[in-house]
Amino acid sequence: MPASSSAALLALTLLMGTTASAETPAPTWNAGVRQLELAAEPTGNEPEVHISPGVSTTLAFDAELLRDREGKAMVGLEKRESFVLVDAGQATLRLLPSDALKSGERLRLMVRFKDGAAPSFAAFTLVVHPVRAERLLEVHRAPRTAASYQREATEAKAEAQRCQEELERERAEREGPGGLTGLIAAGQLDNVGVATRRLTEAVAKSPGNTLVTLEVYSYRAAGRVVVTLVMENPQGAQPWSAVGAMLTDRTGMELKVLPVWQRGFVETDRTRQHIVVEAVATREEAQGPFTLKLWEAGAGRTVTLSGISFP
Template structure:
């Protein structure tokens, strides 16, 4: 009976916090497209990369493979240069927020003779595919970009409609019923503290982890301690990555109060997930606002 009460209480709190909670949407699979004009100034184009995740550049011209230059190659576990491709995978040695300049040159010597990119390290997200156009783009490329833009616009409209709908509904359990967040099976909860793993490099350690699942949502309640560093820590975003690279769409990250050195704190994460997509072990990564410290928890399972 006590466990059931705590499950209901958490979801009541989630609904009450929804107006003030931070939204953090998982980036879609839209391809980045970069055009290089013949008179490009050589200013580096920012590209997001992340430790352990692959970023692939596809060029429409052949590269001078020996002339590809990475400022700090030791910060990458993979730097693979192909005839018209460049694949990079940052290692765990590279810090969040760090910027690495990468320069390439093209074989034919036409304008522009090369290009520069500023790889900016994010703790959890990366631009997975970057198409670089040096000559005129094809009609098909523009059509695909238009399709991607329409899909992104539709996603944003759906997300906006969801937020507006939730703000109009009542809070608490009535709100969950109003937005069809639960069905006859209710909300299931599980204490997973004993089975999760903590990355030894994390800025904080979990000492209590509870997972929850409703009809189409999952949530985690994580209590953290042993903060590294003197500055207070506040979660800015979260990523939930499951089997085969599946990444859940995180809807909210809520923190009770900043965590200070020697203290403890609670973070609640809510994400979209069906019963099928919530299966298996997940990795949770939390990062702070404007800082390099992250917390990674592995082998998280939902009811």
């Protein structure tokens, strides 16, 4: 059987398995603007802010930051040497962590305000995640404006609508038939079928990847795209299992990724293992190239592949 036919059959098998099992997708990461209000009196509960190596996080304050005699903002940051950039503006703070920070680390950040009004400072706990970083936080010391509340309400309404649509889609897939009939009933297979593309030589592999990438294929069906990977663990490394995945384009737009499928742990005996990443995306949304990031629980070892495209 030709390689393209085998790949198409594999894609059909993967899509049928997804439809039949009807797994609940992992919650999407809220990449929008986060609103944060500071209490006038310290509460003892420092807000957590998620950061990731290589991803910029910006805090925008509604008051000027206090500066020293040399004009530098007075920013207290634990393990400051582990950040590529700490850029404090008049009322903003941009952080760019380096790869020296490990998943799960917790660092304290504190800034002081120029006018001395209550609260005179703000403290945060930075939590390191392998890939999920909060891009922008608007920190309010004074009462928030009506426009700020309105923007937050609009974002919440859109998110609720998206969740409702996702719930209805999952319910329809769970209650529908399996096999090819299920794919057709779910609208995931049209008269074009499943297109396949081999990406093994085309993708760029990050030097810090946990696993060795042996083969990469991408697939496109109606409303779905899939990336399949054949991976192996370096000799002597701990077993590895993906708990999450992210597909982002050059602008930072993220596709809706379903739970990662993996037959079992990638063991240390160089046994090959298949990992499958599926996302809900129209043809317009899935215009590449994309960067695929996979991560495990706990230690947070990651795999990053760039140059992912779909047929």
